[in-house]
Amino acid sequence: MARSGVIATLVAILAFSIAPCSAQPLRALADARDLYIGAAVSIPALDSPEYAALLVQQYNVVVAENAFKWNNIHPAPDTYNFAEADRLVALARSAGMAVRGHTLIWDQDAPAWLDLPGVTQQQAITAMRSHIYRVVGRYRGQIAAWDVVNEAIDDATMAPRTNSVWYRLIGPDYIAMAFRFAHEADPEAVLYYNDTRTEDLGPKSDAVFELVSGLLAEGVPVHGVGWQMHVENGFRTTVDHRANAARLAALGLELTITELDVRILLPASEAALEVQAETYANVMEFCLDEASCRGVLTWGFTDRFSWIPTFIPGWGAGLPFDENYRPKPAYEALRDRLLNG
Numbered sequence: 389m390a391r392s393g394v395i396a397t398l399v400a401i402l403a404f405s406i407a408p409c410s411a412q413p414l415r416a417l418a419d420a421r422d423l424y425i426g427a428a429v430s431i432p433a434l435d436s437p438e439y440a441a442l443l444v445q446q447y448n449v450v451v452a453e454n455a456f457k458w459n460n461i462h463p464a465p466d467t468y469n470f471a472e473a474d475r476l477v478a479l480a481r482s483a484g485m486a487v488r489g490h491t492l493i494w495d496q497d498a499p500a501w502l503d504l505p506g507v508t509q510q511q512a513i514t515a516m517r518s519h520i521y522r523v524v525g526r527y528r529g530q531i532a533a534w535d536v537v538n539e540a541i542d543d544a545t546m547a548p549r550t551n552s553v554w555y556r557l558i559g560p561d562y563i564a565m566a567f568r569f570a571h572e573a574d575p576e577a578v579l580y581y582n583d584t585r586t587e588d589l590g591p592k593s594d595a596v597f598e599l600v601s602g603l604l605a606e607g608v609p610v611h612g613v614g615w616q617m618h619v620e621n622g623f624r625t626t627v628d629h630r631a632n633a634a635r636l637a638a639l640g641l642e643l644t645i646t647e648l649d650v651r652i653l654l655p656a657s658e659a660a661l662e663v664q665a666e667t668y669a670n671v672m673e674f675c676l677d678e679a680s681c682r683g684v685l686t687w688g689f690t691d692r693f694s695w696i697p698t699f700i701p702g703w704g705a706g707l708p709f710d711e712n713y714r715p716k717p718a719y720e721a722l723r724d725r726l727l728n729g
């Protein structure tokens with residue numbers, strides 16, 4: 389990157405002289421617990437000094453909300469656009485933050501230019517391989533963990549989606565191939581399977597368990613499972629979440645809570661924000677208790693930039709900071725658990 393971009397961001401951060409939160413930040417507390425605490429980043433929002441300052445101040449890991457996704461980073465067969473991803477990686481490096489890579493293969497983000505009549509299995513495999521080699525290779529050694537495959541299980545059938553472009557063009561082996569290519573591109577990288585609504589026991593998490601067990605049995609390099617955890621206010625982990633984490637840990641896999649947000653039916657009352665704080669405390673406590681849990685990332689950190697109101701109309705206010713970057717009770721709850729949990 390764009391060294392000048394990093395410098396501009398750092399200057400902006402310095403210019404934002406009033407520290408948003410004076411108490412010990414989340415990242416210091418998380419470092420002391422050997423845990424990742426992170427947030428998804430909207431790259432255009434980094435232009436806001438408040439946004440960038442708070443991010444760097446509070447978090448020890450970042451993930452791009454969209455910048456690493458196929459259609460952003462590789463919009464046409466011969467066009468790669470690394471500017472936004474580079475910007476985040478450079479900022480993270482300068483601020484001592486780790487980076488999660490999200491995501492290499494996601495059905496919802498498959499390249500339309502591949503899904504054309506007459507495309508052969510071999511062409512699809514070649515496209516996948518060159519994408520993964522190029523993207524993972526570029527950031528080799530700089531990404532703490534990759535979400536190699538995202539949301540491959542179909543909620544309707546509770547089995548790998550057969551209507552996925554990748555499944556249709558390559559067949560069920562596309563998942564194993566993606567992990568193998570990522571491993572070849574960066575043999576040190578920690579490779580995750582990431583999915584949604586797969587946290588407690590049930591057919592979806594059984595399907596994920598079966599998938600990763602099968603991959604491991606075939607010698608495929610998979611090292612972790614990501615639980616997205618886009619949950620509703622009042623959510624609590626249960627014995628089922630413990631049991632699910634335990635069976636994944638028994639396979640030798642690590643776990644990360646990758647996309648937490650706790651949505652509230654709007655407008656959010658003060659009482660709802662207190663309930664939300666308890667949900668955040670509960671999830672953090674869960675991660676602290678589970679030896680395999682490497683950390684918690686939220687999908688954004690300020691309610692000013694969150695996918696929820698757009699994707700789930702009527703809901704929002706799901707993150708630890710409000711729209712004006714002020715800490716919410718959820719933030720205090722995270723701090724409290726990291727200090728005392």
Ligand code: XIL
Pocket residue numbers: 453454538584616647695
């Ligand atoms: C979402 C982003 O937040 C949106 O900005 C984008 O338009 C669509 O994707 N699960 C995932 C994320 O794995 O990549 C999704 O992110 C949210 C659900």
